[in-house]
Amino acid sequence: MEGKNNTDYVSEIKRMKTEKNAIILAHYYQSGDIQDIADFTGDSLALSQKAASNDAEIILFAGVKFMAETAKILAPEKKVLLPDLDAVCSLADSCKPADFKRFIDENPGRTVVSYVNTNVEIKALSDIICTSSNAVQIINSLSRDEKVLFAPDRNLGNYVLNETGRDMVIWNGTCHVHEEFSLEAILNLKKQNPDAKIIVHPECELPVRMVADYIGSTSGLLQFTKKDPGKSYIIATEPGIIHQMKKANPDKKYIPAPPKDSTCGCSECNFMKLITIEKIYKCLRDEKPEIFIDAKMISDAQKPIKRMMEISKKLGL
Numbered sequence: 426m427e428g429k430n431n432t433d434y435v436s437e438i439k440r441m442k443t444e445k446n447a448i449i450l451a452h453y454y455q456s457g458d459i460q461d462i463a464d465f466t467g468d469s470l471a472l473s474q475k476a477a478s479n480d481a482e483i484i485l486f487a488g489v490k491f492m493a494e495t496a497k498i499l500a501p502e503k504k505v506l507l508p509d510l511d512a513v514c515s516l517a518d519s520c521k522p523a524d525f526k527r528f529i530d531e532n533p534g535r536t537v538v539s540y541v542n543t544n545v546e547i548k549a550l551s552d553i554i555c556t557s558s559n560a561v562q563i564i565n566s567l568s569r570d571e572k573v574l575f576a577p578d579r580n581l582g583n584y585v586l587n588e589t590g591r592d593m594v595i596w597n598g599t600c601h602v603h604e605e606f607s608l609e610a611i612l613n614l615k616k617q618n619p620d621a622k623i624i625v626h627p628e629c630e631l632p633v634r635m636v637a638d639y640i641g642s643t644s645g646l647l648q649f650t651k652k653d654p655g656k657s658y659i660i661a662t663e664p665g666i667i668h669q670m671k672k673a674n675p676d677k678k679y680i681p682a683p684p685k686d687s688t689c690g691c692s693e694c695n696f697m698k699l700i701t702i703e704k705i706y707k708c709l710r711d712e713k714p715e716i717f718i719d720a721k722m723i724s725d726a727q728k729p730i731k732r733m734m735e736i737s738k739k740l741g742l
């Protein structure tokens with residue numbers, strides 16, 4: 426197959442999926458051609474839940490490493506594949522286990538709430554996991570006097586702190602994509618498109634969040650553009666999501682928010698974009714690279730995820 430085009434790879438991928446009882450899960454930040462060959466598209470947690478609630482023996486995760494790990498944590502009996510092990514996450518990697526353990530020790534008596542965008546070792550050190558969709562509700566579900574240690578994204582942490590007014594200490598991590606949006610360029614776009622609504626991911630910095638008409642997770646932003654009667658949006662998150670927005674409402678206008686450095690493509694996640702159709706083909710063919718996590722680590726990391734799911738269920742989220 427070497428040297429063949431994407432069409433050849435796509436038909437081979439389809440054939441191997443059936444032959445091997447495999448499914449492809451693609452994150453919303455993947456390129457459109459990858460989202461189109463996936464069995465399911467979604468945000469990281471929804472995809473991991475799909476991994477667990479599916480009969481497939483092989484899960485190929487078109488996303489980044491912490492997502493494939495989360496799928497393995499929730500479906501340990503399955504073979505979980507990631508087409509490129511260099512597809513990591515700068516936010517997750519900003520939180521190293523030894524440093525995080527020290528941060529917890531320096532702040533005793535706090536409930537450790539970690540964002541799903543963390544590596545497995547950090548999940549295993551946490552009390553509860555949250556996502557950008559449920560972070561506010563998870564923290565509000567804790568008793569009023571419970572003190573919180575939040576990691577790893579400082580912008581999401583500050584957003585949650587403002588929304589909940591809780592006593593929180595926050596790890597100083599950021600996502601290189603969401604940190605990079607230019608307020609000035611967004612306001613210029615708004616001048617040129619006065620009817621456009623500015624919709625923003627909570628991992629963005631405060632000045633960008635302050636001009637938002639709506640703040641929400643990647644899935645939340647997609648749902649907003651589906652339900653909102655408006656016709657035009659300036660979107661401050663990874664532009665891969667625009668593929669799904671266009672599919673749902675092709676007549677609306679979607680304008681990606683520009684990064685501070687207009688000479689780079691840094692509003693795209695370069696880790697997400699390491700995954701290609703060719704790598705997916707090779708990964709499914711060779712059934713590697715595979716995600717391996719030892720049983721004790723899986724069990725420790727499952728507990729805070731299950732706690733999040735129990736709280737979400739109780740709150741009807």
Ligand code: SF4
Nearest residue numbers: 514515516600602694
């Ligand atoms: S967009 Fe940011 S948080 Fe998401 S995978 Fe890329 S670096 Fe990590």
